[in-house]
Amino acid sequence: MKGIRTAVAALALSQMPSFAFADADTDELYARAIKLMSESPLIDTHIDLPQIIRGLDRNPLSILPNLAASLPGHVDIPKMREGHLGGAFFTVWAPCADFVGQSYGPNFLGMTEGLRDSLEVLDIIKRMIEQHPNDLSYAYSSSSIKSAFHSGKIASLIGMEGTHLLGNSLSTVRLFAEMGVKYLTLTHTCHSSFAASNGGGGPVEASSHGPGLTEFGKELVGELNRLGVMVDLSHTSDQTTRDAIALSKAPVVWTHAGARAVQDHPRNVPDDILKLIGDGERKNSGIILSVFYPVFIGPTPETANVSRVADHIEHIASIVGRNHVGIASDFDGMYAGVHGLEDASKYPNLIVELLSRGWNDTEIYGVMGENLMRVMDQVDAVKQQMKDELPSTAIWERRNDLPANWGGPEQAYLPYEVRDLVNERIKHDEL
Known part of the structure; x- marks a missing residue:
């Protein structure tokens, strides 16, 4: 139990190289x-x-057996163990259409491979956890995170990055929630039928449905609250962010973002939005989890380092409070981490940096994970409050496949009375 972690910590200290630090x-x-x-x-x-x-x-x-030995990139089990990682959200993601030279079209009805790919990625995560039971333990709540941690395992959770993966459907998000997804990023680098994105860093063409949430997207936020899935605003346009904060009954999250005042990048959060988060009336009690991506950290990608990540955390905390910040690497989703946080073995360097700046033990526990677990508990509490509400019946208004016409040749697969209704509907639709 807890003794496992203590023993591992003692071993790490005994093996710490004498040349690792300056003094x-x-x-x-x-x-x-x-x-x-x-x-x-x-x-x-x-x-x-x-x-x-x-x-x-x-x-x-x-590839999954290799995870226990070594994988190219930033993350494998030995690196996570060396970095004393207690828990991780592994992401379900597939690229936007333009990333692979395709297009969704003005109504977002093109390219459906994303839904298939996201299911395959979710399967990878589940099999990964299943095949490494001595190191990884599936988690879905604060209590299961703590249980995994005190058993000496890495709590393994599932996040989903981008509503372009949902096939323009609320049904799919309900099923993803049942399969263990605990947060959903409202956009990736592309707009969707639900919301407008801030793009990938450069100029982004305006969404055909406006700068923020669509009416369909507003229904999604309500569904996420009802399902106990955290609303992630990491890639969203500023207006989408404001719309979601205004609507959400539960705390919102940024699962990997920085402070725009420290590094002027559209993926970072501006101060006026940070001021909507925190304790007190009319504030959302969410959390901003700081990323390690050099381009978002600055001042240049070449000079970004662990100290600069701490600058972002401290700036955010100066506005929202130290109990509303956390850690989010974006490992394996970027070309490199910042200096001092190059891979999953380096997490202690960030804690050392915050300790050197005077953060006390309680604040360190918070930024490491206690703040996030509090938010998760609050999201689960909203889910409990909404347990008697029925699922949203909303459908993306630009879909043209409903009502379904699946009756076969001359509607032969339909009962007579249904066939009559369908035939009558088709005549009216053609008028």
Whole structure:
């Protein structure tokens, strides 16, 4: 139980190379960081390991045994263990249409492979956890995270990045929730039938349905609240973000973002939106989890480092409070981490940096994972409050496949009375 973590921490300290740090004070901070990480889980809310697994072999599941030894990229089990990672959200993701030279069209009805691919990625995550039971333990709540952590395992959760994966359907999000998805990013780098995106960093063409949530997207936010799935605003346009905060009955999250005031990038959160988050009346009690992506951290990709990540965390905390910040690497979803946070073995360096800036133990527990688990509990509480509400019946208004015409030749597969209704409907639709 807890003794497993303590023993691992002691072993790490005994094996710590003497040349790793510049002075005795930093060595002492490292020892303190390892101790704190043995007592409370550090939870990373965005790891793209599944996309690496999917890209390494025509049969991605054949890669899974290698996770216990070594994988190219930022994350494998030895690296996570060396970095004392307590929990991770592994992401379900597939690219937007334009990324692969295709188009959704003005009504977002093109390219349906994303739904298929997302299911295959979800399968990778589930099989990955299943095949490494000594190191990974499936988790879906704060209590299951703590249970996994105190059993000496890495709590493994599932996030989903982008509504372009949903096939323009609320039915699919309900099923993904049943399969364990605990957050949904409202967009990726492309617009969807639900919401407008901030793009990938450069200029982005305006969405055909406006700058924020569509009416369909507003229904989605309500469904996510009802399902206990966290609303993730990491890639969304500023207007989508404001719309979602205004609508959500539960805390919102940014599962991998920085502060725009520190690094002016559209993927980072501006101060005026940060001011909507925190404690007190008329504020959303959500959380911003700080990313390690060099382009978002700055001041240049070449000079971005662990200290600069801490700058982002501290700036965000100066507005929202230290109990509304957390950690999100984006490992395996970027070309490189910042200096000092190059891969999943380096998490202690960030804790050392925050300790050196005067963060106390309670605040460190918070930024590592306690803040996130509080938000998860609040999201689950909203789900409980909404348990008697029926699912939304909303359908994307631009779909043209409903009502379904599945009657076969001359509607031969339909009961007579249904056939009569369908035939009458077709005549009216043609007028």
